[in-house]
Amino acid sequence: xxxxxxxxxxxxxxxxxxxxxxxxxxxxxxxxxxxxxxxxxxxxxxxxxxxxxxxxxxxxxxxxxxxxxxxxxxxxxxxxxxxxxxxxxxxxxxxxxxxxxxxxxxxxxxxxxxxxxxxxxxxxxxxxxxxxxxxxxxxxxxxxxxxxxxxxxxxxxxxxxxxxxxxxxxxxxxxxxxxxxxxxxxxxxxxxxxxxxxxxxxxxxxxxxxxxxxxxxxxxxxxxxxxxxxxxxxxxxxxxxxxxxxxxxxxxx
Amino acid sequence: xxxxxxxxxxxxxxxxxxxxxxxxxxxxxxxxxxxxxxxxxxxxxxxxxxxxxxxxxxxxxxxxxxxxxxxxxxxxxxxxxxxxxxxxxxxxxxxxxxxxxxxxxxxxxxxxxxxxxxxxxxxxxxxxxxxxxxxxxxxxxxxxxxxxxxxxxxxxxxxxxxxxxxxxxxxxxxxxxxxxxxxxxxxxxxxxxxxxxxxxxxxxxxxxxxxxxxxxxxxxxxxxxxxxxxxxxxxxxxxxxxxxxxxxxxxxxxxxxxxxxx
Numbered sequence: 189x190x191x192x193x194x195x196x197x198x199x200x201x202x203x204x205x206x207x208x209x210x211x212x213x214x215x216x217x218x219x220x221x222x223x224x225x226x227x228x229x230x231x232x233x234x235x236x237x238x239x240x241x242x243x244x245x246x247x248x249x250x251x252x253x254x255x256x257x258x259x260x261x262x263x264x265x266x267x268x269x270x271x272x273x274x275x276x277x278x279x280x281x282x283x284x285x286x287x288x289x290x291x292x293x294x295x296x297x298x299x300x301x302x303x304x305x306x307x308x309x310x311x312x313x314x315x316x317x318x319x320x321x322x323x324x325x326x327x328x329x330x331x332x333x334x335x336x337x338x339x340x341x342x343x344x345x346x347x348x349x350x351x352x353x354x355x356x357x358x359x360x361x362x363x364x365x366x367x368x369x370x371x372x373x374x375x376x377x378x379x380x381x382x383x384x385x386x387x388x389x390x391x392x393x394x395x396x397x398x399x400x401x402x403x404x405x406x407x408x409x410x411x412x413x414x415x416x417x418x419x420x421x422x423x424x425x426x427x428x429x430x431x432x433x434x435x436x437x438x439x440x441x
Numbered sequence: 442x443x444x445x446x447x448x449x450x451x452x453x454x455x456x457x458x459x460x461x462x463x464x465x466x467x468x469x470x471x472x473x474x475x476x477x478x479x480x481x482x483x484x485x486x487x488x489x490x491x492x493x494x495x496x497x498x499x500x501x502x503x504x505x506x507x508x509x510x511x512x513x514x515x516x517x518x519x520x521x522x523x524x525x526x527x528x529x530x531x532x533x534x535x536x537x538x539x540x541x542x543x544x545x546x547x548x549x550x551x552x553x554x555x556x557x558x559x560x561x562x563x564x565x566x567x568x569x570x571x572x573x574x575x576x577x578x579x580x581x582x583x584x585x586x587x588x589x590x591x592x593x594x595x596x597x598x599x600x601x602x603x604x605x606x607x608x609x610x611x612x613x614x615x616x617x618x619x620x621x622x623x624x625x626x627x628x629x630x631x632x633x634x635x636x637x638x639x640x641x642x643x644x645x646x647x648x649x650x651x652x653x654x655x656x657x658x659x660x661x662x663x664x665x666x667x668x669x670x671x672x673x674x675x676x677x678x679x680x681x682x683x684x685x686x687x688x689x690x691x692x693x694x695x696x697x698x699x700x701x702x703x
């Protein structure tokens with residue numbers, strides 16, 4: 189099994205007060221195992237919806253999604269996933285250490301493993317000194333790092349990061365970048381979305397760009413972007429071209 | 442099972458650190474001591490009166506606690522958005538519901554046990570008498586009733602916000618407690634559709650009177666027959682299991698994202 193994530197004709201439609209909104213249209217992505225995969229798109233493109241389907245928060249209207257060959261609707265598919273949500277929300281009454289302990293218990297890890305991993309992850313994200321403080325006293329950056337630590341407590345094969353550097357200062361962003369590199373070096377698969385295109389350019393092996401629920405460009409990072417462009421310019425161009433084309437389709441005359 | 446216990450543990454930590462329970466316990470003690478010392482009905486020194494008031498307050502406080510604690514469990518996970526990292530783990534929605542119920546019910550039952558102990562100490566301190574086996578039976582059945590109330594609150598909170606779930610559980614469980622035992626009398630006065638509706642209500646709503654043996658404790662009537670006690674317990678377990686099943690059915694396909702799904 190060389191594929192970490194695979195979606196086939198994945199479609200998601202939401203019912204809203206003004207009708208139906210299709211968030212994903214026949215989305216096909218393949219994330220090879222052991223790669224850092226950047227999932228890009230403008231706001232409302234369907235990035236978070238795709239992640240939510242992969243994590244079982246919402247069900248696809250049609251199509252299928254697999255993680256390491258297992259249907260995402262099966263609980264077992266989440267055994268080898270670590271997830272960092274877009275907003276680092278935690279239980280304010282727990283300490284950082286307790287949050288990691290409880291996360292480990294939810295993966296049914298052995299107590300000594302939880303203890304060891306908690307300690308090493310707290311060191312890795314630079315929260316050892318604040319480990320026994322309640323998370324209510326943490327800054328946004330500290331919460332982001334704690335949530336990243338809880339996403340890694342089960343030593344996951346696949347890490348899904350939704351805007352991992354959002355709200356972080358340059359030092360925090362550098363730490364996250366280092367963690368992503370370490371994960372790649374350890375042979376893990378990282379699937380992440382970000383608006384920080386320079387971050388993506390530095391970290392990713394593969395890139396997919398989504399707009400209006402469609403994959404509009406996808407491929408290895410070093411061949412996808414033409415030499416005369418950087419990722420930011422390429423991104424702006426393909427998104428604009430897609431948007432012009434879909435507008436023209438809607439108003440043919 | 443480990444996952445259910447982990448969820449229940451979070452419920453415990455939350456409640457212990459928010460200190461709501463301590464406040465309620467102090468309030469109960471203050472109320473009980475004040476009622477006894479003020480001697481409002483001129484019966485302050487009659488231990489039967491103290492037992493009656495103590496157990497009544499224990500039932501009222503247990504009822505309020507069980508609803509206010511349980512009904513906010515799932516809605517708070519959603520509003521705080523901690524539901525996302527939680528469900529991203531290999532935790533089934535059934536385990537989440539079970540963990541929330543175990544956590545809420547065990548907290549409420551422990552608090553109720555403390556209320557019973559307090560009532561016992563005050564009664565004994567006043568030179569009164571409470572038969573321990575009857576008190577234990579009373580507590581076990583009371584805890585079962587609280588389990589039903591917790592499960593009911595959990596059912597409503599799967600699809601409602603905590604305020605709506607609280608209100609609905611208060612109304613439904615309060616009506617069940619006060620009205621259901623009187624339905625046979627009301628039915629005797631009704632005919633036709635009214636009688637049929639009352640019959641449906643009588644069969645549909647939980648019979649909390651099956652768990653209430655306060656009169657037996659206060660008047661020292663002795664232990665409840667074992668068969669009857671086991672039957673009441675079984676009835677409670679069936680009710681709890683049915684309500685938790687409904688909660689799971691309502692929650693298992695719930696979508697957590699913007700908008701509602703087709």
